[in-house]
Amino acid sequence: MKKKKRLTLTQKRSLTGLTFILPWLIGFIIFYLRSLIMTVDFSFSTIEVNPQAGGYNQTFAGWENFRYAFQVHGTFKQVLTTSIGDILIDVPLIIFFSLFMALVLNRKFRGRTLVRAIFFLPVIMNSEAITAALDYSRQQLMGGLTAASAEVMEGSGGMSLDYYIDMFGSLGMPDMILEYIVGAIGRLTDIISASGVQIIIFIAALQAIAPSMYEVAKIEGATGYETFWKVTFPMVLPHIITNLVYTVVINFAESEIVTLSYSTIFSENNYGLGSAFALISTLIVCLILVIVVGFIQKRTFYYN
Amino acid sequence: MNLSRYKAEYAEYKATGQLNNSIKKWSTNGKNLLFGIFRLVIIVGISYVILSPLIGIVSSSFFSEEDVYNPMVYLLPTAPTLERYTKAILRLDYWNIMKNTLLYTVSLTLIQLVVTSMVGYGFARFDFPFKKLLFGCVVIMIVIPTHTVMLPLYMSFATFDPFGILSHFGVETNLLSSPVPMYILTLFGCGLRSGLYIYIFNQFFRGLPKEIEEAAFVDGAGPWRTYLRVMLPNAVPSIITVTVFSLVWQYNDTFYGKLFLISDDILISKSILSLQDNITNLDKILDPSISQLYVYAGIVMLILPLVIMYVLLQRHFIEGVERSGIVG
Numbered sequence: 283m284k285k286k287k288r289l290t291l292t293q294k295r296s297l298t299g300l301t302f303i304l305p306w307l308i309g310f311i312i313f314y315l316r317s318l319i320m321t322v323d324f325s326f327s328t329i330e331v332n333p334q335a336g337g338y339n340q341t342f343a344g345w346e347n348f349r350y351a352f353q354v355h356g357t358f359k360q361v362l363t364t365s366i367g368d369i370l371i372d373v374p375l376i377i378f379f380s381l382f383m384a385l386v387l388n389r390k391f392r393g394r395t396l397v398r399a400i401f402f403l404p405v406i407m408n409s410e411a412i413t414a415a416l417d418y419s420r421q422q423l424m425g426g427l428t429a430a431s432a433e434v435m436e437g438s439g440g441m442s443l444d445y446y447i448d449m450f451g452s453l454g455m456p457d458m459i460l461e462y463i464v465g466a467i468g469r470l471t472d473i474i475s476a477s478g479v480q481i482i483i484f485i486a487a488l489q490a491i492a493p494s495m496y497e498v499a500k501i502e503g504a505t506g507y508e509t510f511w512k513v514t515f516p517m518v519l520p521h522i523i524t525n526l527v528y529t530v531v532i533n534f535a536e537s538e539i540v541t542l543s544y545s546t547i548f549s550e551n552n553y554g555l556g557s558a559f560a561l562i563s564t565l566i567v568c569l570i571l572v573i574v575v576g577f578i579q580k581r582t583f584y585y586n
Numbered sequence: 587m588n589l590s591r592y593k594a595e596y597a598e599y600k601a602t603g604q605l606n607n608s609i610k611k612w613s614t615n616g617k618n619l620l621f622g623i624f625r626l627v628i629i630v631g632i633s634y635v636i637l638s639p640l641i642g643i644v645s646s647s648f649f650s651e652e653d654v655y656n657p658m659v660y661l662l663p664t665a666p667t668l669e670r671y672t673k674a675i676l677r678l679d680y681w682n683i684m685k686n687t688l689l690y691t692v693s694l695t696l697i698q699l700v701v702t703s704m705v706g707y708g709f710a711r712f713d714f715p716f717k718k719l720l721f722g723c724v725v726i727m728i729v730i731p732t733h734t735v736m737l738p739l740y741m742s743f744a745t746f747d748p749f750g751i752l753s754h755f756g757v758e759t760n761l762l763s764s765p766v767p768m769y770i771l772t773l774f775g776c777g778l779r780s781g782l783y784i785y786i787f788n789q790f791f792r793g794l795p796k797e798i799e800e801a802a803f804v805d806g807a808g809p810w811r812t813y814l815r816v817m818l819p820n821a822v823p824s825i826i827t828v829t830v831f832s833l834v835w836q837y838n839d840t841f842y843g844k845l846f847l848i849s850d851d852i853l854i855s856k857s858i859l860s861l862q863d864n865i866t867n868l869d870k871i872l873d874p875s876i877s878q879l880y881v882y883a884g885i886v887m888l889i890l891p892l893v894i895m896y897v898l899l900q901r902h903f904i905e906g907v908e909r910s911g912i913v914g
Contacts, residue, residue, distance in 0.1 A: 292713070298809045299712020303720070306705040306784065309774025310723055317738035318730070324737065383632070386625050399900050400633050406892045407640065409838035411855035412885050419862055419881045422874035474635050486907050528782075531729060535841075540733045547737050557737060564734045571729065 324557035331551045338553070347558035358542065358559060365537040366566060372473065373529050375466055377522060380477040384484030385514075402482065404475035410536075476533070480525045487521040488514070519582045523575055530571055539563045647671070647882040654875055670883035677864045678857060678884055687837065687854040688891065690765055695832040697772045698783060699825060705775055706787025707813055711799070721788075727781030736845055743767040743846060763847040778836055783828045790824040791817065826906035830899055837892060858884050 289297070300307075328343040351358050387397060450460055466473070491514065499509045534540070539559065547556030641661070650667040653659045674680070709721055732739075746759045746767075761767050771777045775784065798820070802812040818825075843853045850857040858881075865871055865880045896903070 295712055296714035299708050299714045299717075302708025302712065302809075302813075303705045305701055305773065306724075306775030306780075307720070309771065309776040310727070313739060313742070313771060313774065313776045314727060314735060315723075317735035317742070320738035320741075321734055383628075386628060389625075391622070391625070395901065395904075397629055397633065398904055399896070400636055402896065402900075403636055403640070406834055406838075406896060407889060409855060409888075410840045411838065411858050412888065414840075415858050415861065415881050415885060418859065419874065419878035422862065422878065471635055474632055482904065482907050485904075527729060531731060535731045535733065540731070543733060544736070553737060560734045560736075564730060567731075568729065 321557050321561060324553055325561045327554050329553040331553065343554065347554045348562070350555060351558050351562065355555070361538050361542050362563060362566075365534075365539040365563070366570075368537060369530060369533050369567070369570075371462070371465060372469065372476070372533055373526065375469070375473050376477050376480060376529050377525055379473055380480035380525065381484050381518065381522070383477065383481050384488055387481070388485055388488045398482075398485075402478050405478035408475055408478075476529070480529060483521055483525055483528075484518065487518050491517045516582075519578065523578055523582070526574060526578070527571060530567065534563070534567050643882045643885055646879055647886050649879055651876060654879070670879050671887070673865065673869065674861065674880045674883040674887060677868065677880070678854070678861055678887070679851075680854075680887055683851055683854045683857055684887075684891070686852045690768075690852055691833055691836045694768060694772050694777065694836050695829060697769070698777055698780060698832045698836075699828060701773065701775045702780055702783035702828065703787045703818065703821065703825070704813070705784045707791050707817060709784070709788045710791035724781050724784050724788075727776070728779075728785060732841065739767075739771075740845055743770075761846075763849060765846075765848050765852055767846045768842055768848070778839055778842060779831070783832065786828060787821070787824055790821055794820060823906035826899060826902045830896070830903045830906075833895060834892060854888060858888055 324340075325347055326343060326345070327340045328346065329341075330339045383401070387394065387401070447460065447464055450463075451457075495513050495517070496509065499513050504512065540563075543556045543559035543563070546552050546559060550556075645661045645663065647670050648666040648668070649659070649663045650665045650669070652665060653663040656664070709717070709724070740762075743761045746761045761770075768777065772780065794817070798816055799812055802816045807815065838855060840853075840855050842848070843856050848856070850860065861884045862874075862877050862881050865877045866874075871877045871880075
């Protein structure tokens with residue numbers, strides 16, 4: 283009989299732990315890590331696809347794809363800057379809006395469940411398929427025939443922005459701020475429909491704050507304003523990071539640059555260039571995330 | 587005469603401090619009232635922004651032709667008709683595709699639940715070498731968008747051959763244009779936003795008291811039994827959260843459907859795109875302002891299952907998020 287090698291209790295525990303995460307570990311290595319390395323590899327190569335055989339020839343090309351992307355390609359730079367710019371504008375607005383809404387919805391009032399259900403609706407309806415189908419039918423209309431139903435669809439944006447722009451412009455408001463606010467109002471629908479999950483996360487965070495903290499603040503004589511900045515805000519800050527990462531990732535996944543790299547790869551069969559697009563945009567977004575999260579994390583107080 | 591009496595009463599009233607109290611009371615009441623009005627205005631306004639496109643779609647889907655051409659008709663059709671729905675259902679092959687979609691979505695969600703809760707538990711309760719590094723990999727999975735790895739994923743399923751095992755036996759496999767790649771990915775914890783679910787479960791299990799497991803261990807339960815019988819029943823809030831998110835996202839997903847060329851017969855979110863063309867070409871409804879009404883009806887039918895699911899799970903869901911791991 284073979285003598286079994288005895289494991290210590292800790293070794294046994296760690297082995298069980300590994301079996302628990304094993305499916306993910308295998309998947310991560312086969313599908314994710316390998317793919318990530320392959321993407322980097324592709325972006326440094328020229329790839330000739332032969333559709334008949336289904337295979338491809340890969341030759342090392344150095345920085346050629348990156349040079350092409352920045353110096354030759356017609357739309358890449360423009361799409362990249364608009365996508366990143368959109369993320370930089372939208373994300374703070376979404377975070378502020380959802381925090382604000384969470385504060386409003388956190389108190390008890392009649393019909394709270396109904397209101398929360400309504401606020402989650404955009405998450406359900408925020409399907410690319412629905413947007414695409416609606417866009418397509420709007421294209422078919424081409425604005426020539428104005429049917430009643432088309433007016434209904436656009437009814438929510440029926441406010442004349444130009445009037446307000448002129449008014450605030452003549453009041454001497456700085457153009458930069460004015461443009462940002464005008465942009466924000468123009469995007470209001472998008473921002474509201476993108477904030478469903480974030481509002482829920484913030485509500486959950488607010489519920490998790492111990493009531494005793496507010497009692498102490500009250501006894502010490504803090505005003506509502508002070509209570510918000512000294513108690514509520516610091517306690518919510520870690521969740522701002524969570525929401526920030528989530529929002530940036532979701533916004534990025536839906537941005538134009540993803541569409542561009544998708545079409546470069548699958549329509550033009552230019553695997554190398556498309557991979558380079560994907561890699562560049564991912565690196566930039568990760569850089570932004572690291573900077574912003576690092577900036578907030580320094581100022582975050584962790585209760586535990 | 588009267589005036590002096592009032593003055594005296596007022597002085598007494600003021601002296602006893604009742605005045606201050608009632609002023610305070612009135613001002614706090616006023617503040618609450620103001621806040622209530624403010625909140626009402628905001629909530630009604632934003633609910634309008636959210637609901638108005640939906641209301642527009644639902645009401646237009648009942649319009650008959652004369653309603654469309656009548657400029658007086660707004661939201662309420664004069665001659666409501668169900669014709670849009672019957673034709674949309676027919677051209678979408680609704681019942682058949684919906685059955686397939688639901689089967690696909692629900693089965694993937696179940697796999698997600700099993701796999702991600704297991705991995706989350708493994709990370710939460712066991713110590714093993716490189717644990718921090720591996721958990722960092724989970725975070726990387728959340729942060730790095732799927733489109734960075736889409737091409738290699740596409741290629742590895744076009745000729746599916748992990749470690750050359752299959753080609754060793756002379757089997758050539760192309761798994762594209764079937765839902766199999768999605769099942770494989772999900773089974774190995776790399777499905778649609780699996781990283782996020784692992785994170786949620788991990789946070790939740792870490793928050794549970796260790797004593798429960800110790801009690802189970804003392805009673806002679808192994809780790810798998812403890813996980814199945816003790817930990818999972820306690821993780822209901824997380825399970826509901828992940829279930830709702832996974833159902834909604836999987837149902838609405840078009841990215842993986844497009845990437846793996848999954849057929850329109852399985853994904854209703856893909857077949858809705860060709861609905862208007864089908865209506866135009868097969869039913870010879872050439873006026874786009876009429877044919878788009880069928881798209882509206884199709885969209886209503888598309889979101890209906892999700893709305894029903896959400897209404898049923900809604901109360902548990904929001905409580906679930908509050909108690910589950912998203913908030914550490």
